[in-house]
Amino acid sequence: xxxxxxxxxxxxxxxxxxxxAVSAYECKRFRVTEYRIVSEKLPQSFDGYRFLMLxxxxxxxxxxxNDKLLSEIDRLAPEEILIAGDMITYGEHEGKKNHVAxxxxxxxxxxxxxxxxxxxxxxxxxxxxxxxxxYRRFTKELDGRIRILDDETVELARGGHVLRIAGLxxxxxxxxxxxxxxxxxxxxxxxxxxxKADNYQILIAHSPxxxxxxxxWGADLVLSGHVxxxxxxxxxxxxxxxPRLTLFPKYDYGxxxxxxxxxxxxxxxxTHFLRLRFLNVPELCVITxxxx
Numbered sequence: 001x002x003x004x005x006x007x008x009x010x011x012x013x014x015x016x017x018x019x020x021a022v023s024a025y026e027c028k029r030f031r032v033t034e035y036r037i038v039s040e041k042l043p044q045s046f047d048g049y050r051f052l053m054l055x056x057x058x059x060x061x062x063x064x065x066n067d068k069l070l071s072e073i074d075r076l077a078p079e080e081i082l083i084a085g086d087m088i089t090y091g092e093h094e095g096k097k098n099h100v101a102x103x104x105x106x107x108x109x110x111x112x113x114x115x116x117x118x119x120x121x122x123x124x125x126x127x128x129x130x131x132x133x134x135y136r137r138f139t140k141e142l143d144g145r146i147r148i149l150d151d152e153t154v155e156l157a158r159g160g161h162v163l164r165i166a167g168l169x170x171x172x173x174x175x176x177x178x179x180x181x182x183x184x185x186x187x188x189x190x191x192x193x194x195x196k197a198d199n200y201q202i203l204i205a206h207s208p209x210x211x212x213x214x215x216x217w218g219a220d221l222v223l224s225g226h227v228x229x230x231x232x233x234x235x236x237x238x239x240x241x242x243p244r245l246t247l248f249p250k251y252d253y254g255x256x257x258x259x260x261x262x263x264x265x266x267x268x269x270x271t272h273f274l275r276l277r278f279l280n281v282p283e284l285c286v287i288t289x290x291x292x
Contacts, residue, residue, distance in 0.1 A: 019232070019276070019278050020276070022278055022279070023276045023277050023278050026277050026278070026279075026280065026281045026282070027060075027271060027277055027282065028062070029062075029281055029282070030062060030068075030069065030072070030269060030281065030282040030283060030284060031281050031282070031283050031284075032072065032076065032283065032284050032285075032286060033266075033283050033284070033285050033286070034285075034286045034287075034288070035255065035264055035285060035286070035287045035288070036287075036288050036290055037221055037262055037287060037288070037289050037290065038290045038291075038292045039200065039220060039221075039289065039290070039291070039292055040291075040292045041200050041220060041260075042163075042200050042220075042289050042290070042291045042292070043158070043159070043161030043162075043163065043200065043291070044159070044161070044291050045158040045159025045160065045161045046156075046158055046161065046163050046200065046289055046291070047289070047290060047291035048288065048289070048290065049079060049163070049288070049289045050078055050079050050286065050287070050288045050289075051078050051079055051080040051081065051082055051286075051287055052073060052076060052078035052080070052081045052082070052112075052284060052285065052286055052287075053081075053082050053083075053084060053223050053264065053266055053284075053285040053286075053287060054081060054082075054083050054084070054087070054266075054269065054284065054285075055083065055084035055085055055086060055087075055119070055206070055223075055224075055225030055226070055266050055268045055269070056084075056085070056086045056087075056119070056225045056226065056228060056266070056268025056269055056270055056272075057086070057087040057088075057101050057104070057268070057269045057270045058086060058087075058088070058089045058101075058121075058268075058269075058270030058271060058272045059087075059088060059089055059097045059098055059100040059101050059270065060100070060269055060270035060271070060282070061100050061104075065103060065104075065107075066100070066103075066104045066107075069104070069269075069284075070104070070107060070108070072284065073108065073112075073284070074111070076284070076286055078112065078286065079113075080112065080113050080114075080115065081108060081112045081113070081114045081115070082114075082115050082117070082165065082202070082204060082223055083114065083115065083116040083117055083204070084117055084119070084204050084205075084206055084223045084224055084225040084226075084266065085117055085118050085119020085120070085121070085122060085204075085206035085225060085226065086119030086120065086121045086122070086206065086225065086226065086268070086272070087101040087104075087105060087116075087119075087122075088101045088102070088121055088122065088125070088138065089121055089272055090120075090121040090122075090124040090125050090128075090133060091133060098138065099141075102138070102141050102142060105142060105143065105146060106141075106142065106143040106146075109142075109143035109145045109146050110143070110145075113145070113147075114145070114146045114147065115147050115149055115154065115165055115167065115204070116142075116146055116147065116148045116149060116167070117149050117167035117168070117169075117204030117205070117206065117223070118148070118149075118150055118167065118169045118206065119206040119225070119226065120170070120172060120174075120175040120206060120207075120226070121272075122135070122138075123169055123170070123171060123172060124172055125138060127171065127172060148167070149165070149166065149167020149204060150167060150169050151167065151168065151169050151191040151192060152166070152167055152192075153165065153166040153167075153192060153193075154166075155199075162199050163199065163200050163202070164195075164196065164199045164200070164201045164202065165202045165204065166192050166195075166201065166202070166203050166204065166219075167204045168188060168191060168192060168203060168204065168205040168206075169191070170183070170205070170206065170207060174207060174209075174210075175207065175226075175243070175244065176244070177243075177244045177245050178244070178245065178246075180209065180244075183210040183213040184213055184216070185213050185216035185217040185218075187213070188213060188214070188217040189217065192217075194217075194218070195217055195218030195219065196218075197218065200220050200221075200289075201218055201219050201220045201221075202219070202220065202221045202222075202223065203217070203219035203221070203222045203223070204222075204223045205219075205222055205223070205224055206224060206225060206226050207224060207226050208222075208224035208225075208226065208227060208251035208256075208263060208265045209249075209250075209251060211251060211256060211258050211261070211263050212258060214258075214261060214263065215258040215259050215260070215261035219261050220260065220261060220262070221261070221262050221263075221264070221287075221289075222261060222262070222263035222264070223263075223264055223266075223287075224251070224263060224264070224265045224266070225265065225266045225267075225268045226242075226243060226268075227239060227242050227243065227249055227251065227252050227253070227265060228243065228267060228268050228271065228272075228277070228280070229252060229253040229266075229267030229268065229277070229280040230242065230248075230249060230252040230253060230280070231271075231274050231276055231277065231278070231280065232276065232277075232278040232279070232280065233252075233253070233278065233279040233280045234279070235279075238252050238253065239252030239253055239280075241274070243272070243273060251263070251265055252265065253265050253266075253267050253280075264285060264287065266283060266285045267280055267281075267282065267283050268282065268283070269282040269283070269284070270282065
C-alpha cells in the first residue's frame with residue numbers, strides 16, 4: 001500500500017514538474033491570433049477596418065522594455081489598438097512594477113490611437129485609491145493621447161458613417177470569487193445609455209461572463225479577457241480554472257455567439273494570482289471587420 005502511495009505521489013510530482021516547465025517556457029512567448037468578423041450591419045466605409053486587441057498584460061515584459069511585443073505590433077500595423085483591461089496589476093504601483101505597462105502603453109501611443117477599457121485591476125485601484133494604489137497617478141503617467149473609456153462611448157466617423165466603441169466598467173462585485181453577481185441590459189444602459197441600432201457597436205467589457213446581457217443591450221461585437229484562457233488548457237476540455245476560481249469556465253477563450261452578437265475572448269498576455277500557463281501561450285488578437 002505504501003509503495004502504491006509513493007508511486008502516485010511520484011507521478012503527481014512529475015506532472016507538476018512538467019506543467020511548471022512548460023509554463024515557464026510559454027510565458028516567455030506570445031502568438032498572434034487573427035479573427036475576421038463579417039456583418040451585414042457594418043457600414044461599407046468600415047469594410048476592412050483592422051485593429052488590435054490587448055488585455056491582461058499585468059506588467060509582463062517580452063524582451064527588453066517589451067521590444068519584442070512592440071516590434072510585432074509594428075509589423076501588424078493596426079489602424080487602432082483597443083484594450084480590454086488589466087494591463088496593470090492592482091497593488092504594484094508603489095513597487096514601480098506598473099511602470100512596465102505604462103512605458104509600453106506610452107510607446108504605443110506615439111504611433112497608434114489607443115482606446116482603453118478598464119479591467120478589475122484598474123477598477124480596484126480606482127475604488128481603493130490610496131498612497132500605494134493611486135489611480136490618478138496612474139492615469140497622469142499615461143500619455144494624454146490614450147483615451148480611457150470608463151463607461152464612455154466614442155464614435156468613429158468614416159465616409160459619412162459611424163462605428164461606436166464603448167468601454168463598460170464593472171465594479172469589483174462582478175469579479176468576486178465563488179459568487180456571481182447578475183448583470184442585466186438595463187444596468188448596462190444606466191452606464192452607457194441604450195445602444196444605437198443603426199450603428200455597428202463594439203463593446204469593450206473585461207469580463208466575458210455576461211454575454212447574455214451584452215447581447216440584450218445591443219452589442220454587435222464584444223471584446224473581453226480576464227479569464228486568461230482558463231490558465232491551464234486541456235485538449236477537448238478547454239480552460240480549467242478562472243480568476244474567480246470556478247472550474248471549466250463557460251467563456252474561457254475564443255469566439256462565442258449569442259443571437260447577432262459575437263464575443264471574442266483573448267487569452268491575454270500575462271499572469272496574475274496563479275502565475276501559470278499550460279498549453280496556453282499569451283496572445284495578441286488582430287481583428288478585421290468585413291462587410292457582408
